[in-house]
Amino acid sequence: MAELIMYLLESSALLAFFYLLYVLVLRKETFFSLNRFFLLGILAFSLLFPLVSFDISPTEVTVLERPIAEISKARMSYYEAMAAWEFEARSAAGSTQTAAEPGVMVSTGVDWLRLAINGILLLYAIGVVVCLSRTCWSLRWIRKVISSHSYEEMDGIKVVKLPQPISPFSFLNYVFVPDSLVDSSEFQQILAHEKTHIEQRHSVDLLIVQLLAAFLWFNPVIWQLIKSLKTTHEYIADKKIITSGYSLVEYQTLLLKQLISNNSFGLVHNFNLSFIKKRITMMTNQKSGWSGKVKVAMAIAGTVLFSAIIVQCNSKMDESVAESGPAAETSTEFEAGVNLPVLPDNGYTFDGNRSDALNVSITGNKLSIEGKVYNLSDIASLVKDAKLSDHAVIILRVDKDQSMSLVRDVQTELRKADRRKILYIGQTVSGKSFEMPFLLPPMPGRPAADGKQLPEIDDQYAAEHDMDILKIRLGDNAGAANQQLVYDFVMGQRQKDKSNYVVSAGFDDGDTYSDYLVNLAYIQEGFNQIYQERSQQMFGKDFYDIAANNKEQYQAVRQGIPRAISVAEH
Template sequence: MLFLYLMKVSMLLAILTLGYRWLIQFETFSKLNRALLWLNVAAAWSLPLIPLADWGPVEVQAEFHQTIPKIAEAIPVVRQEISSFNPAPSIINRQHLPQWNFMDVLTLIYLAGVAFTAAIFLFQVGRLIRLLWKSPSQKSTDGVIFICDEHNTSPYSFFRWVIYNPQNHSKSTLQHILAHETEHVLQCHSLDLLLAELQRIVLWFNPFAWFHQRLVQANLEYLADRGVLDRGCEKKEYQFDLLRTVLQNRELPLTNSFAQSLLKKRIRMMNKKPSHYLAWGKYGLLIGILYLSSAFVAPYTAKVTEFLPPLVGVVFEAPSQTDAQVERPIETKQNLIPVAAPKAITTIDSSQTVKPEKVKSKWIVEQNGTLYYAISPLATWDDINEIKKEVKRFGAEMNINSIEYDPLQKFITHLTVHIETKGGSSKATEGEGKFVPMKGESGYIGKSQMGTGGDQPQLVKALQDDYDKALEFAKAHETEYFEYRLVQKINDEKLGSSSRGLEKGALEGEHAAEILSSQGVGKSKDNLLKLTSMHRDAECYLDSQPTTLSELNELPFSKFKAIKIIRDSRGKEYIIVYSK
């Protein structure tokens, strides 16, 4: 029974871990991903014990349980051959010999593996507790305990403790390190690591338990990085500090380290734009996988009369950012740049001056007690976050209710901004189409009034400059947008499509003759583009303008850039030629 249960847990954990890895891992909803990783563990260990309810895939489960005996009955020859190997009764007296069977050996191997991994874990935890016990500490107002360890090479956190060596890092790097580790402590990340570690010990034979632990660790690093950046830390400087410390190693379990080896993924997540709302479909797909998988692991019953109540979801929230947040000057080669840091860090060096935060952004202008802001079509999320922080400083709350980008993700096409204060609220929507940049959204907040628009000259000029740049980009990539619309039209008609593209260099290389023969595209002897009769029924376009096959064959090859051939499920072809 134990091995059957562990096999079911392992199978379900493998399915959910792979589903998370392929569908969810790099979505920016890191808090939701944290809850989902907890749900994966809870489902893997509970579903094999819970009979399938009436709403479950009972028919699938019944078919599965009925198929297995049929398969076994279909191989009588194998059973007969196996039984023929049973030896004749022996005359040796076995009364005093231990009766070992295959399951006993498996149990012994499994328990030995659990004991070995648990012993290593306990030994390392013991070393960590001994270090915490004998080292001097300093407690911050947030309850974070900082410990200086002269032998430490890479800072890390463990529940309420942050262990670091100030001699190994510059002043600015140390501030980023402590801000990062403080986020781990405030968000209780050690609980996640403890759960993943215990699961890995119990399922030491399952590679997906080890893989799940790495996914948990990666997501916690994404959460801590995002927490530090949301507190106002300068992204590029923070990433440089990551690079400077990432080569340092640690060997203690249950700890969150600033110098994690998944540097590339962390920087990728920090620079990634927030996931589109369509990404929620991936979460629905993973829940569907969990729903179907329950048919193969839950205990089979013909009729369920009682079952457990539904699980209550746990909502994980990052610690709130209070107005008491302070700045710490970070030393660079040029000057001192104020960067917000957690209040806990101020307890380490109280001699530093605390100054009110002043964010200098070209999209924010403060005049005569009124805050003017603007969001251009080329605005980044860093720009928007800076604006939101300044708006909050003026006693208002800015929410981006919706934001859409062009298909190439280069400029904002649609934006809805909602500003709320104690005295009222305002909402503005900007955007004209999916392929057209918005002109920009602006507004102002004063002591007794607020609104959208405003004629602040500096912001008006900046908005116009970015709008012109976005229009210029849209015009330069008009053919790409046309291709996107064409494919979208085919899909809207519920016709599947496939496509292949060829660059100019491919039609002049060593495989040019083969491409001309197999795909009907090449270069003629007269240095013209050549499309064979293979495409005589195709719908042709030169850039975004309709044309004919004969006109395409008159295009000088020097003006040719690339070709895209799209085919729908009916076999109809669409040819788009990109020209210089």
């Protein structure tokens, strides 16, 4: 949904810019056919350009590099903000009052954020349906009028005679006129006017624009554009009448006489509309000269330049996403086909040595290591042959819909091989890399560095060692609620001056990897929130800056608050 909202906002902004350019430069010029295609073109460009992305500037243009970079940066920040907003609501969907495991608190109350998002989506959908329904109603009404009245073909045009005294109008190949006007002296001028609309397919313009307007109905500019397009159509028809030899005075008099009956429908061209005065004024205006041509050239150049900047910004955004990917220094073949989970940006970037790492991906129940498919039994030998240092990490990319059964088995094999430093990889809604370091727990029963057997932490062990456990289900999609649970739990331990605690994060084989990673990320953020507060209180610095640059301060911030997270299948 975030992408849809951003697309609609960007399309609306582009349309507003292009239409403002039309109003300021072209509206009063007599290049009516050009204005018609300009209005149609800016609507098409506004809908298309936010989706177009290719590099149109192989050689750097210094004067444009900075504005393009700034626009791209601003757009990326909007995408990230929208992603966090949407993700927060989606994560909170699972925060309902249910029976939970011992020690797990689940948030209650009305999810106003999600209600707001759903309300916006519902309102937009209603607007689209209403606008499309109006267009369909107009088409049905015209069809009904045609079927219920007789018509006569004149000069290749079907003239529908109506008994009621309405203003003449046309649609496609039909002209609708009151029966009383057919035999009048004014009829030929009316027919010539409407014939121009028919020959130039103005009805097709309106039909296309009305359909597209349904998807931008919330933008007032689109309705002004439709009015301008109708006005331009009338200017074109008026010009054709005058240049065909009809008397200017008689034609203007005819417009004024028809003003008393004014019926206007979205898909038809009435013979006269409420802008009669503008039309009469435009008929007497002198043809635009060189100054007008210069304005047209400037408007077209401005449109092309601005469009090129937008397309180039799209390209730059794609480049920044690609460059922010976790494998910028290594081959990306192993990433093919992995649909990564979507998470909000956590502000963390792994700054370790990526060449001293093992790239593992799981998708479609297949395990790939450095781009080649292997079996679970191969992991131990591959880890050994990789000749990794003690500080090496396992970079793990898993398809968001992958069940946790295989992920569990892979992580178990890594734990057996004592390769427990994991860098989980996801993506933000804009395609930026999401990175989260994690230390898998050691295998129970295996000797630790001091030679002692590592225990299996369960309720019995916790009771015997006065250890508090917070149990969280990673498959429940509680999202942001988990961050608050962890924060409150650990702060409660701090008040009791205890550091002997553990957050037990469990999952089932049938859980999806997306739920696993999302909830695990929020559990981590519960600890990070505490560390961030302590870092600001103690040193007035950002926790991530301290973690990267000052080991002593980093240890001081975490003193007595271990990041004790145990992940295991339930």
